[in-house]
Amino acid sequence: MTTTEPVTTATSDRIARVRLSLVRLPLHAPISDAKVLTGRQKPLTEVALLFAEISTESGHEGLGFSYSKRAGGPALYAHAAEIAPELIGEDPNDIDRLWRKLAWAGASVGRSGLATQAIAAVDIALWDLKARRARLPLAKLLGAHRDSVSCYNTSGGFLSTPVEEMLDNTQRCLERGIGGVKIKVGNPDTTADIRRVEAVREHLGDHVPLMVDANQQWDHATAQRIGRSLERFDLTWIEEPLDAYDTEGHAALAAKLDTPVATGEMLTSFSEHESLVHAGACDFVQPDAPRVGGITPFLRIAALADRHHLSMAPHFAMEIHLHLAATYPRTTWVEHFEWLEPLFNERLELREGRMIVPNRPGLGLSLSDQCRSWTTEETTVRHRPA
Structure with missing residues (x-):
């Protein structure tokens, strides 16, 4: 019956x-x-x-x-x-x-x-x-591929941070359960960049993922020269080596370097990301949901990146991007920044190099x-x- x-x-x-x-x-x-x-x-x-x-x-x-x-x-x-x-x-x-x-x-x-x-x-x-x-958690509403996402810390590696303090910060990150470390480069003294990366790589050992971020401050020749010099450190990516809107330059650089190139965080629309992706200008695309107009356009960018077999590492705002990264079918990272934590009553859990998607409904956040x-x-x- x-x-x-x-x-x-x-x-x-x-x-x-x-x-x-x-x-x-x-x-x-x-x-x-x-x-x-x-x-x-x-x-x-x-x-x-x-x-x-x-x-x-x-x-x-x-x-x-x-x-x-x-x-x-x-x-x-x-x-x-x-x-x-x-x-x-x-x-x-x-x-x-x-x-x-x-x-x-x-x-x-x-x-x-x-x-x-x-x-x-x-x-x-x-x-x-x-x-x-x-x-449902937002990740589950959208359709998750994983319940946790590999995470790396950025806030401990700014150029205003002395090397010894930066090394202490990286150690604390690993002890907290963060899986990788990104440090800032792009110093006018390029030899100082090499020394900083060398110090962190030696401190971390060979197996901890390490990324660098030049914040758009190199010209083409410098980016190629420094990019080649950094390849011995087995970086996960070099971020924003050129002006964020230099799509052709990023594409040419990505074709010449063995180290993956990451960019996209400064772009503020789907169409700008579309140009970036179609040009082959990056290996890791880095959309930022608040900057591109929210989750609605972010999902369109993610679908585009997936069709082009790109990895993804959303920029900043881990409280939002953890959910979105969990829905991406390919390699993805989420950026750990503790700056926004005082704004919310809740905290995100870190474990064994990954950030755990909370089981609270929605984003799982309330204002403090x-x-x-x-x-x-x-x-x-x-x-x-x-």
């Missing part, structure tokens, strides 16, 4: 409230990479974050964020506040349609950069809401009291203007 499940009517929900906040997260000490040593930027002292908290008529909630490491935080907040009323009364399930609606609402300022980074906070909140409502205290501006949208 066969039985059939009773037919029920699906119900939709509506967005009732969008709360936006601008948070300024102070760093413990000023941070310098190659862009500072070459005079292009000042040391980094804080991270500005745009948070979006979305609530529905049925009581479901979602949390998302975007960020800026230097100028741009107030502009992200202002743009998001202008377009957020477009969400009120909408079905939160229709994430792709809502992304496009918000993009058209701000079309006058473009479809990349600040305009889409403001959308990112909302888009991520909608995905978080959807996964929370399904009572400390985060609330760092809020400098906030607004709540409950209805659309007449």
